[in-house]
Amino acid sequence: MAKITLTNLAHSYFNNPNHDNDYALKPLNHEWTDGTAYALLGPSGCGKTTLLNLISGLLTPSKGKILFDGNDVTDLKTAARNIAQVFQFPVIYDTMTVRENLSFPLKNRGMKKDYIEKRVKEVADAISLNDILDKKASGLTADIKQKISLGRGLVREDVSAILFDEPLTVIDPHMKWQLRTQIKEVHKNLGHTMIYVTHDQTEALTFADKVIVMFEGEVLQIASAAELFERPAHTFVGYFIGSPGMNILPVSIEEDNAVLGSHNIMLDAKYKKLTGKIELGIRPEFVTITNDPFALPVTIDKVEDVGHYKIARARFQDHPLNIILNECDEIKSATTHVIFDKKKINIYQNDWRVEP
Amino acid sequence: MKKTRNQKAWFMVLPVLILVAFSAIIPLMTVVNYSVQDTFGNNNFFWVGLEWFEEILASDRVHDALGRQVTFTAIILAIEVPLGIFIALHMPKKSGFWSSLCLVLLALPLLIPWNVVGTIWQIFGRIDIGLLGYTLDKMGINYNYTQNALDAWITIIIMDVWHWTSLVVLLSYAGLRSIPGPYYQAAKIDQASRWAVFRHIELPKMKGVLLIAILLRFMDSFMIYTEPFVVTGGGPGNATTFLSIDLVKMAIGQFDLGPAAAFSLIYFLVILLVSWAFYTVMMNMDKEADV
Numbered sequence: 001m002a003k004i005t006l007t008n009l010a011h012s013y014f015n016n017p018n019h020d021n022d023y024a025l026k027p028l029n030h031e032w033t034d035g036t037a038y039a040l041l042g043p044s045g046c047g048k049t050t051l052l053n054l055i056s057g058l059l060t061p062s063k064g065k066i067l068f069d070g071n072d073v074t075d076l077k078t079a080a081r082n083i084a085q086v087f088q089f090p091v092i093y094d095t096m097t098v099r100e101n102l103s104f105p106l107k108n109r110g111m112k113k114d115y116i117e118k119r120v121k122e123v124a125d126a127i128s129l130n131d132i133l134d135k136k137a138s139g140l141t142a143d144i145k146q147k148i149s150l151g152r153g154l155v156r157e158d159v160s161a162i163l164f165d166e167p168l169t170v171i172d173p174h175m176k177w178q179l180r181t182q183i184k185e186v187h188k189n190l191g192h193t194m195i196y197v198t199h200d201q202t203e204a205l206t207f208a209d210k211v212i213v214m215f216e217g218e219v220l221q222i223a224s225a226a227e228l229f230e231r232p233a234h235t236f237v238g239y240f241i242g243s244p245g246m247n248i249l250p251v252s253i254e255e256d257n258a259v260l261g262s263h264n265i266m267l268d269a270k271y272k273k274l275t276g277k278i279e280l281g282i283r284p285e286f287v288t289i290t291n292d293p294f295a296l297p298v299t300i301d302k303v304e305d306v307g308h309y310k311i312a313r314a315r316f317q318d319h320p321l322n323i324i325l326n327e328c329d330e331i332k333s334a335t336t337h338v339i340f341d342k343k344k345i346n347i348y349q350n351d352w353r354v355e356p
Numbered sequence: 357m358k359k360t361r362n363q364k365a366w367f368m369v370l371p372v373l374i375l376v377a378f379s380a381i382i383p384l385m386t387v388v389n390y391s392v393q394d395t396f397g398n399n400n401f402f403w404v405g406l407e408w409f410e411e412i413l414a415s416d417r418v419h420d421a422l423g424r425q426v427t428f429t430a431i432i433l434a435i436e437v438p439l440g441i442f443i444a445l446h447m448p449k450k451s452g453f454w455s456s457l458c459l460v461l462l463a464l465p466l467l468i469p470w471n472v473v474g475t476i477w478q479i480f481g482r483i484d485i486g487l488l489g490y491t492l493d494k495m496g497i498n499y500n501y502t503q504n505a506l507d508a509w510i511t512i513i514i515m516d517v518w519h520w521t522s523l524v525v526l527l528s529y530a531g532l533r534s535i536p537g538p539y540y541q542a543a544k545i546d547q548a549s550r551w552a553v554f555r556h557i558e559l560p561k562m563k564g565v566l567l568i569a570i571l572l573r574f575m576d577s578f579m580i581y582t583e584p585f586v587v588t589g590g591g592p593g594n595a596t597t598f599l600s601i602d603l604v605k606m607a608i609g610q611f612d613l614g615p616a617a618a619f620s621l622i623y624f625l626v627i628l629l630v631s632w633a634f635y636t637v638m639m640n641m642d643k644e645a646d647v
Contacts, residue, residue, distance in 0.1 A: 079544050149542065
């Protein structure tokens with residue numbers, strides 16, 4: 001287990017990157033605290049796998065340094081970094097039994113026989129593989145195979161971090177939840193530093209203590225699930241997290257007043273003078289339908305029932321606006337009025353959140 | 357799902373059935389016909405029952421040819437399969453100029469007609485004009501494949517290895533290329549040795565194509581005719597007279613149609629039996645892997 005420090009870490013797949021866009025990962029400074037579960041979240045091609053491969057040592061960064069507990073490992077190969085990785089699809093040794101799979105990394109490191117036996121038993125207990133230790137690994141289901149590959153990382157007591165690269169991709173939907181819970185359990189009991197790459201926000205938000213949202217090679221925000229929901233640092237975070245994502249409306253700001261077209265929206269606090277692209281972000285959960293004729297007029301195009309709640313797809317002039325409806329809300333006509341919960345409004349300048 | 361039942365579909369298969377009948381079944385039946393009859397010319401045949409089969413099964417000549425055949429096949433399999441895997445493991449992993457070049461070079465011997473391969477080596481090994489034979493002779497090595505049985509065997513085995521190892525290489529290489537990168541990465545993380553990577557990742561993943569390679573090489577080498585016939589004609593003496601060569605000698609050289617027919621049927625059954633055994637083993641291994 002270790003603290004991982006990234007200083008000015010950047011990577012480009014080009015030999016001579018000279019433009020910002022040439023970087024798959026833009027310069028990043030961050031300290032990953034020991035024993036925390038992180039999730040790297042972002043759409044495909046946002047650089048999250050690049051970042052993971054840099055940490056695991058499969059890629060050598062174009063710039064910057066990686067430190068494990070203060071030791072520079074930038075130029076060390078994967079094997080020397082002492083990390084464990086669970087890949088997108090299960091990687092197991094077909095020829096071996098589950099027990100042999102789990103003891104393989106220890107055997108290769110020349111550990112003593114009774115120590116190996118003890119460790120394998122402990123790990124098998126932790127991830128409930130006890131009953132099948134002597135089965136051939138090749139015939140098992142994908143979720144168990146993923147557990148075996150996790151177990152191969154866990155058997156090494158000194159492992160610095162466990163990396164997960166979208167580990168639930170090939171798992172049946174009903175098993176995903178179970179396996180994720182088990183990984184979380186392992187984290188709670190054994191306290192490894194875990195880094196979990198995914199493009200599924202539910203997975204990221206439920207698994208991690210801290211979520212790192214990435215977009216186009218840039219880290220937009222590192223925060224807890226609640227913070228990402230309440231105070232997205234970037235409009236993309238607001239839009240990407242949540243279902244549906246945050247509503248973004250172009251406004252101009254006059255102290256504690258946001259001007260949207262010819263309408264005024266009261267804000268919770270005063271803002272200083274802002275220039276550039278100014279936008280207001282409000283989550284659909286905090287938009288309420290009202291009878292007040294002076295509130296914001298919207299046109300409702302359709303209402304989608306997603307089971308436990310309903311989403312109204314509406315428009316204010318040309319700007320789309322999603323509203324999550326309350327149980328009792330009834331849409332009587334296509335045109336109605338809405339109010340925003342002013343405590344939940346975020347203001348963005350050139351896509352980045354500004355503090356009042 | 358409801359299956360459509362339409363017996364007319366059988367008519368679609370009919371052309372193939374007719375073709376197969378003419379190309380395989382009818383010729384095969386002629387052979388069966390010959391194998392149970394004897395003739396003294398003039399197209400007069402009479403029934404002899406299983407006499408020819410008994411004769412062939414007890415024949416020392418056939419036993420010797422079978423012995424040579426099994427030895428030959430065993431030797432070339434023992435050389436070509438490990439050598440093929442070895443070469444495939446050392447080919448460039450990434451696709452690009454060098455891997456394409458390797459593939460083209462390796463594929464070349466496979467594209468040469470068999471009798472041309474025979475002719476190439478027949479000339480190559482001659483001590484008067486052949487590069488190999490002449491060089492060996494000048495180096496003072498006593499090499500002559502037309503007179504020395506061992507030299508003849510070595511020549512034919514090297515020729516077969518040259519001709520067919522590529523097939524094993526290409527199949528193994530395809531098998532290797534299909535192994536996803538994370539397997540190697542996981543092995544690195546687990547600090548697996550090179551041997552362990554081969555034993556626990558590469559070999560199991562290549563198993564399917566390797567068994568096909570072995571099966572193909574077995575069948576082909578067990579039926580080998582053209583190349584040794586061109587190089588040595590089965591000699592010196594009978595030293596390189598394999599089953600096919602012996603069969604042709606019997607059928608066309610001596611015109612013993614009855615015994616030759618019985619011989620070819622037994623030959624056919626042996627190949628069928630071994631291939632079937634191979635196939636069953638393969639299927640069982642697959643099943644084991646799935647259970």
